[in-house]
Structure formats: structure tokens, C-alpha cells
Amino acid sequence: MEMRNIAIIAHVDHGKTTLTDAILEQTGMVERGVSMDSNDLEKERGITIYAKNTSVDYKGTKINILDTPGHADFGSEVERVLRSIDSVLLIVDAAEGPMPQTKFVLKKSLELGLKPILVLNKIDKPAADVEKSEEQVYELFLDLGATDEQLDFKTVFSVGRDGVAKRNMDDEMKDLTPLLDIILESVPNVSGDNLVAQELQGQVFNLSYDNFLGRMGVARIYTGTIKKGQNYFFKTETGTVKGKIAKLFSFKGMQRIEVDEAIAGDIVMIAGIPDIFIGQTILPEDTDNLLPPINVDEPTISVNMFVNDSPFSGKSGKYLTSRQILDRLEKELEINVGLKIDTSNGAKFKVYGRGELHIAVLIENMRREGFELAISSPEAIVKEIDGVKSEPFEELTISVPDESSGTVIAKLGKRKGIMTDMMSENGETKMIFSIPTRGLLGYRNEFVVDTRGEGILTSVFDEFKPYAGAVSKTELGSMVAMATGKALGFSLGNLQDRGQLYIAAGEEVYEGMVIGNSSKGADLMVNPTKGKQLTNMRASGTDEQIKITPPLDLTLERAMGLMRNDEFLEVTPDAIRLRKEFLKESDRKRAPKNK
Numbered sequence: 320m321e322m323r324n325i326a327i328i329a330h331v332d333h334g335k336t337t338l339t340d341a342i343l344e345q346t347g348m349v350e351r352g353v354s355m356d357s358n359d360l361e362k363e364r365g366i367t368i369y370a371k372n373t374s375v376d377y378k379g380t381k382i383n384i385l386d387t388p389g390h391a392d393f394g395s396e397v398e399r400v401l402r403s404i405d406s407v408l409l410i411v412d413a414a415e416g417p418m419p420q421t422k423f424v425l426k427k428s429l430e431l432g433l434k435p436i437l438v439l440n441k442i443d444k445p446a447a448d449v450e451k452s453e454e455q456v457y458e459l460f461l462d463l464g465a466t467d468e469q470l471d472f473k474t475v476f477s478v479g480r481d482g483v484a485k486r487n488m489d490d491e492m493k494d495l496t497p498l499l500d501i502i503l504e505s506v507p508n509v510s511g512d513n514l515v516a517q518e519l520q521g522q523v524f525n526l527s528y529d530n531f532l533g534r535m536g537v538a539r540i541y542t543g544t545i546k547k548g549q550n551y552f553f554k555t556e557t558g559t560v561k562g563k564i565a566k567l568f569s570f571k572g573m574q575r576i577e578v579d580e581a582i583a584g585d586i587v588m589i590a591g592i593p594d595i596f597i598g599q600t601i602l603p604e605d606t607d608n609l610l611p612p613i614n615v616d617e618p619t620i621s622v623n624m625f626v627n628d629s630p631f632s633g634k635s636g637k638y639l640t641s642r643q644i645l646d647r648l649e650k651e652l653e654i655n656v657g658l659k660i661d662t663s664n665g666a667k668f669k670v671y672g673r674g675e676l677h678i679a680v681l682i683e684n685m686r687r688e689g690f691e692l693a694i695s696s697p698e699a700i701v702k703e704i705d706g707v708k709s710e711p712f713e714e715l716t717i718s719v720p721d722e723s724s725g726t727v728i729a730k731l732g733k734r735k736g737i738m739t740d741m742m743s744e745n746g747e748t749k750m751i752f753s754i755p756t757r758g759l760l761g762y763r764n765e766f767v768v769d770t771r772g773e774g775i776l777t778s779v780f781d782e783f784k785p786y787a788g789a790v791s792k793t794e795l796g797s798m799v800a801m802a803t804g805k806a807l808g809f810s811l812g813n814l815q816d817r818g819q820l821y822i823a824a825g826e827e828v829y830e831g832m833v834i835g836n837s838s839k840g841a842d843l844m845v846n847p848t849k850g851k852q853l854t855n856m857r858a859s860g861t862d863e864q865i866k867i868t869p870p871l872d873l874t875l876e877r878a879m880g881l882m883r884n885d886e887f888l889e890v891t892p893d894a895i896r897l898r899k900e901f902l903k904e905s906d907r908k909r910a911p912k913n914k
Contacts, residue, residue, distance in 0.1 A: 322510040322584035323502055324539070326385040326400050328428065329410035330418035331777070334440040334479040338410060338495075339373070339386045341482035345495050346375040348572030370396040370525065372537065372586055374570040377499050380508075383570065383586045387424070395615040395657025395673060397424050399597060401431055402613050403524040403539035403586065406506040408498075409435040409456070413447035413476075416455045419716050419779035426463050436505055437474045438484075438498065446745075449476065449488060473501055510584030517583070519543030521601035522610045523553070526654040527588065532566060534653070535588050536595035541610070545587065545601065546580040553592060553599040554609055560599070565591025597656055615656050618671035619711040619756050619780055622678055622879075623695040624648070625667045627889055630803065630829040630902075635893045636691030641666035644692055647685060655681070671700065673780070675760070679875040682890055691891045696882040699757035701786065708786040713759055715752040717766075719774040724748040726769045733791040734758030753781065758790045761880040796837030797883060799899060800828045804848035812865040814845055820870045821897065822847070831902025833886060835870075844904060873897070885910070 327335045372385045385404060387397045401407070407428045411417055417425075428435055437456055439449055453474060460470055475498045477484035483492035486501070525537035538545075545551070547567040553560040568575040568588040581587045589595065598613040626632075626641050633639055638647070648660050648668060657677060661669035672678040675697055685692065701710045715736065719727055721743060728738065728750070736754035743749075759778060766776050798818055808824035820835040828834055828847055837843040871877070873895045878888050882897060885907070889896040901907045 320510065321380045321508045322383065323380060323406075323506040324383045324385075324404040324509055324584070324586065325406050325408060325502060325506055326387055326397075326404045327408045327410060328387050328397060328401075328424040330412070330415075330420040331388075333410045333412045333415070333418075333421075335410050336386055338408075338438070338440065338477065338479035339384060341479055342375060342384065342495055342499070343373060343572060345482055346377055346499075348373070348375050370400045372525070372570060373573050374586075375572065378503065380503060381585075382499075382502060395655070398427055398615045399524050399613045399656055401427055401433070402611075403522065405433070405509055406502075407433055407435045408438050408502075410438045410440050410479075411452055411456055412444075413439045413442045413449050413452045414444040416448075416452040417459050419714050419777050421456075422459060422463070422714075423779045425459060429460075429463050429465050429469055434469050434505070435472055436501060437472050438477055439474060440477050440479050442476050442488075443478045443481075473505055475501055508584070510582060514542050514583035515544060517542035518608075519545055519551070519601065519603045520608060520610065521545060521587075522613075523589075523595055523597055523599045523601070524613060526595070526597060528654075529590070532590040534593060534595060535590045536592065536597075536599075537586065537588050538601060540581055540583050540585050540587060540601075542583050543603075544580050544582050545589075547578070549603075552602045552605050553595060554602060554605075555596070555599055555612065556609065559605060560592065560594045561605075562592040562594070564589055596653070613656070616673070616780060618657065618659055618673055618700060619713075620674060620678070620697045620699055620760070621669055621671045622697050623664075623667050624670050624682075625693055627691045627693045627891065629693070629832075629889050629896070629898055631827070631889070631891075631894075631896075632691060635891050637689035637892075639691050641668075644668065644685075644690065647688075647690065651681060670694075675876055675879050679879060683875055686890050686892050689892055693887045693889050694879075695887060696884055697760055697879055699755065699760065702783070704783055709783040710786050711756040712753055712781045712784045712787075713756055713778040714781045715754050715759065715776070715778045716749070717752070717774060717776050718747055718749045719770050721746055721748050723770045723774060724750070727766070727774070730762070730765065730769070731758070734762065735787040735790050754778075755784075755787045755790065756780075758787070758792075761792060761882075764877060764880045794840045794883075795881075796839055796841040796843055797833045797886065797897070797899075798835035798837050798843050798845050799904075800830055800832045800834050800847055801844045801904065802846045802848045803829045806834070806847040807850050808865050808867055809851045810845075810847045810849045811867050814847065815868055817843060817845075820868070821873050823870050824867060829898075829902070831899045833897035833899065836881065 327339055329335045370387045374381055374383045385400045387400055439452055442449055475484050484495050484498040485492045486497045520542045521538045521540040523536040523538045527535045547564050550563045567578055569578045569581055575588055600609045657673045659671040699710055731752055735758045736752040738752050740751040806822055806826050806828050811824055818835050818837040822834045834847055878895055885900050887898050887900055889898055901910055
């Protein structure tokens with residue numbers, strides 16, 4: 320059987336998973352309504368977080384498809400997948416055109432010598448401009464140094480939501496047959512007698528876990544045949560593991576099918592090797608015939624993670640100790656190649672990630688598993704490169720209504736953002752900035768307010784550049800509880816005029832807990848447990864009704880953006896709370912001021 324291996328890559332929300340789901344449905348692999356985004360967090364957020372593989376049978380050919388995340392924070396998921404395939408479907412929204420993550424994933428694909436197939440999706444949008452988007456993609460290919468062969472890419476026009484595509488704009492759209500035909504024509508066959516006859520060589524590019532089979536590896540077989548029950552060597556430049564394959568699975572649709580052997584070109588799942596890792600080359604003998612290692616870009620931000628020691632600790636969590644947190648982090652390291660952990664500071668673990676969302680997804684998964692923990696405010700990683708103090712910079716793309724552009728430009732200028740491009744069309748202004756990651760931390764919350772929720776902000780890691788100097792941010796103070804007890808509506812009604820509240824009436828608070836922000840920029844000590852003074856005198860008329868504005872819902876990413884340097888974020892299975900590092904005001908006054 321002939322085989323084709325492709326990945327679907329794009330910027331977030333350009334329609335990768337929707338198109339993959341439609342391909343699976345039309346080839347009879349799944350029923351209508353079944354989606355590749357099966358993780359609870361993926362369903363809730365409407366984005367792909369984890370790279371997943373599936374396969375379809377089309378005209379006697381097996382097409383292995385890898386669906387990848389579109390958010391820049393999960394770029395490591397894309398990087399490792401691209402090493403295992405032979406072409407990519409580059410999905411671009413015909414209305415938005417190429418976006419920051421489009422550039423990132425395309426750059427990685429071109430560097431590996433892959434020849435993409437362009438899919439201009441959502442051509443039914445009223446704002447879709449097919450010719451302009453196609454021209455912008457071509458210019459992006461040129462900017463990224465594409466070869467003449469890569470520039471000769473084929474284009475398909477589609478509406479992924481409806482499961483239809485066409486080769487030319489004048490053609491009629493019925494189904495996805497034109498797209499599947501182009502895959503067969505353009506992507507090389509990776510299975511043949513000459514490849515199968517060679518010695519086995521494969522590489523692990525993803526990991527999975529099964530409650531019965533334990534840890535499993537997902538691998539691409541480049542040459543030869545891999546068989547169940549055989550012993551193989553799993554090698555990297557730093558070590559070798561020998562083991563017997565207990566079970567071998569191939570993919571059909573979204574199901575894994577147990578097989579006795581798999582041949583060159585296929586993507587398989589391997590069980591029975593406890594020490595299987597991403598990047599290992601699979602060999603029949605202990606030789607040095609290694610495939611190039613799988614490398615990913617370095618992390619850009621860090622947080623400290625440690626045991627939750629607040630007065631409310633232990634009320635809802637099952638896993639509370641530093642040992643349990645460390646075990647969970649080490650387990651995450653096995654499959655999350657974009658993450659790094661520093662354990663040199665005792666029970667305080669430094670977690671390095673690709674962005675706030677990257678770390679927030681890890682913490683959200685941990686709290687759902689029953690962990691209680693605390694984290695410090697995110698910090699950008701600063702390091703020396705060739706003797707120069709350097710920090711990560713990001714390419715920031717913003718689209719806002721024209722009337723909001725002045726405010727956005729002014730604030731990003733204070734945060735050391737440098738505008739590199741600007742264009743205005745149909746009442747919308749699109750701007751591109753080069754900005755330190757440090758300057759972007761905490762800005763997303765302000766951006767939503769400044770644009771009244773009508774702006775679009777996306778960023779992607781650019782490179783480490785010389786340190787940009789001091790960053791000026793809009794500082795909000797914190798409303799800090801000075802008493803422990805139940806927050807009362809009477810107190811909150813008086814406090815809401817001084818800033819935005821994070822808690823509602825009836826919630827339990829403790830001394831040192833941050834219950835809201837103060838618009839004046841300085842910390843404000845308040846007593847949310849104070850009730851109304853009662854007397855035996857009747858008021859003339861009825862008491863005024865207390866009207867409290869609904870509190871700001873503290874999600875993980877929002878709270879990480881609101882944190883100040885002297886604050887911690889308390890995360891439990893049933894609550895997310897901001898608190899001061901030192902709970903008592905007297906201790907805060909004695910603490911060093913350079914934090």
C-alpha cells in the first residue's frame with residue numbers, strides 16, 4: 320500500500336482541526352460530529368493544544384495526518400511533528416491572510432526542505448480577499464528564503480466548515496476530493512519495496528500514556544520493518560535503551576489498531592519500553608546510524624512553583640507536598656519538550672515555558688488532577704549571548720478599530736515596543752511590533768479594556784536581542800484584605816468604587832489575600848468582612864439597596880497577567896486566588912524593597 324505523511328499547520332483559528340475533521344468524515348473514518356480536539360481543555364477553549372495523529376484511506380493510499388496546535392505557546396508540538404512528515408498543508412484564512420504563527424510554522428517547514436501545499440480557507444467570508452492573501456503568502460515564502468521548488472507550491476481553495484474545496488476559483492465545490500487528489504499528486508510516496516528491504520530505522524516524535532500499557536511512543540518508520548515481540552535499540556547521542564516491543568499499533572481514523580508489524584513510511588505507537596523518549600532513533604543493532612536529534616526553540620518565560628502555604632491550603636486538594644508536585648513536573652517533562660524545570664532551589668521549582676498560556680495549561684491540568692500549589696509572577700528569561708545581556712523578543716501583530724490605535728501605540732511604546740509595519744483598511748488598523756516578552760507580560764488584560772474587546776492580539780517568539788532597558792507599565796495597586804472571615808455585601812459595595820473586585824459577597828477571605836485592584840496605583844488595605852453598624856434607630860424610609868458590580872472572573876492567564884512582583888497565585892482544584900507573598904502588613908514593610 321502506498322503511504323503519504325502530512326501535517327496540517329496554521330495560525331490559531333484558521334481552520335486546521337475543522338478541515339481535518341471534514342477529511343475524516345468524508346473518507347468514512349469517523350461519524351459526523353466527532354472532532355480531533357478531544358481533550359477537555361481543547362473543547363473548552365476551542366483551540367488545539369496537543370499534536371495528534373490520525374489516518375485515512377483514499378483511493379488505496381494510506382494518508383497519515385498530523386493535526387498541530389496553532390497557538391505560538393505550543394510551537395514545540397509543531398516542531399517535533401514536522402520532522403516526521405514529508406509535506407504540510409499550510410492553512411491560511413482568506414480574510415486575515417498570513418499571521419505570526421503562519422510565519423513561524425512555515426519557516427520551520429521550509430528549513431526542513433518540505434514543500435507546502437497552500438490551502439486558502441474560509442473563502443466564503445464576506446471580508447475574504449483570495450488574491451491578496453495568496454500574494455501575501457507568496458511574499459512570505461520569498462522573505463523566508465524558499466527555494467524555487469518550494470515557491471512552486473499548489474493552492475487549494477476551501478470552506479473547511481462545509482467540507483468543500485476546489486482547485487480554481489471558477490470551479491464548483493462539492494467535497495474535499497480536489498484537496499485529497501492534490502495530496503496524492505504532490506506528496507511523495509514513502510513506502511516501497513526498496514525502502515522496506517533496508518535495515519530498520521525509525522524515530523520517536525511523540526509520547527502517550529495508557530493506564531494498562533503504561534508509557535508509549537509514537538514513531539515514524541523511515542526504512543525497514545518493525546515487528547512486535549522483537550528487541551530493538553532506542554538510541555540518542557547521550558544514551559541507549561534496549562527493550563522488547565510488547566504491543567505495536569497502527570492508526571486507522573482516530574482508532575489505534577494492533578498489528579504484528581509495520582513497514583517503512585508508516586506511523587506507529589509502541590508499547591513495552593518504559594524509557595522511551597522523544598528523539599530516540601529505533602535500530603535493530605547497537606550502531607551509530609542515528610537520525611538527527613529533534614530540537615525545539617528555547618523557553619522564553621519562567622515562574623517559580625511551590626507548595627501552597629496559605630491559610631486555606633489543604634481544603635480541597637489531594638496532592639499538596641513538594642514531592643508530589645515534583646513527580647508531576649517530571650512526568651510532564653517526558654512529553655512536553657518545550658518545558659524545562661530547575662530543581663536546584665530546594666522545594667521551590669523554577670518552571671520554564673514558551674509563554675503564559677503554555678504554563679497556564681500545565682497548571683490547569685494539575686489543578687484538575689487534584690493538585691494544590693502556588694506560583695510567583697511570570698518573568699522573561701534574561702541571559703548573556705556573546706557577552707551581551709539579552710532577552711526574548713516577540714513579533715506582535717495587532718488589529719484594532721481605528722479609534723483605538725493611538726492608545727495601543729502609546730502603551731506599547733512605553734513597553735519598548737517598536738512598530739515595524741502599519742496599514743489601515745475598512746476602519747481597522749493592523750500593526751506589527753517588535754517587543755520584549757517582558758513588555759508584553761500583563762498587557763493582554765489592558766488591551767481588552769483599551770479596545771473594548773474588539774481588538775485581536777497575537778504574538779510569536781522572534782529571537783533573543785540585546786536587553787531593551789526599563790519597561791514602563793500601567794501599575795494598578797492591590798486591594799489587600801486586612802482581616803480573615805466572610806466578605807460582606809455592605810463592605811464590598813463601598814470598596815467597588817476604589818477599583819475592580821475579584822471576589823463576590825459571601826466568599827471567605829484571609830489576611831493578605833488580594834481581593835481586587837486599586838485604580839490609584841498604590842496598595843490599599845481594606846476590611847471586606849466589616850458589616851453595617853446597627854442601631855435601634857429606624858431610618859426615615861427604607862435602607863438603600865446595595866448594588867454590587869459582578870467581580871472580575873480570575874482565570875489562570877488573567878491572574879498571571881494581573882500579578883505584581885510581590886504577589887503569589889494560589890491555585891487549588893476549586894479556586895484561584897491572588898495573595899501577597901507576606902500576608903501580614905508588618906512583614907511586608909520589613910521585606911526588601913527590591914523585589
